[in-house]
Amino acid sequence: MTDFDPEKFEDKYANYFPELQRAYKNAFETMNDEFDSSLIHGVDQQILNESEPFYDDGDFSVQLPDDPAERLTAVEIDDDELDAVLDRYVDEIEGELRRVFGVEA
Numbered sequence: 157m158t159d160f161d162p163e164k165f166e167d168k169y170a171n172y173f174p175e176l177q178r179a180y181k182n183a184f185e186t187m188n189d190e191f192d193s194s195l196i197h198g199v200d201q202q203i204l205n206e207s208e209p210f211y212d213d214g215d216f217s218v219q220l221p222d223d224p225a226e227r228l229t230a231v232e233i234d235d236d237e238l239d240a241v242l243d244r245y246v247d248e249i250e251g252e253l254r255r256v257f258g259v260e261a
Contacts, residue, residue: 160257165211172257176209179252187245198230199238199245207246209253215261216253218246 164171188196206221221227224242225235233241254261 160259162211168209168211175256176253179209179256180204180249182252182256183245183248186248187241191241192231195231195233195241196245198228199241202227202230203242204245204249207249209249211253211259214259216250216257216259218249218253220246 161171168176184196184200187199203220203224206227208219210217210219220242225238228238253259
């Protein structure tokens, strides 16, 4: 577990890049075990590659890019189903960020 400093998270890619990679990778592996592999790979490569993790008010959040459904071209999926998968995936990433950094929600 990493000693987490919220102020250092403002420059997260310089200070916590390996930890961020680990959290996203762990979330990817969990999602890939539970959902269709091509869907999770597409979401990872075409939507989450432009997501942004934040730490504010004692917890992590992940901001997705605008129009995620338009970004996903690797697989066909209903917008409502994609929203549900993205919600679950974001929850998983946020949980992994808390776990990796040792932050209680």
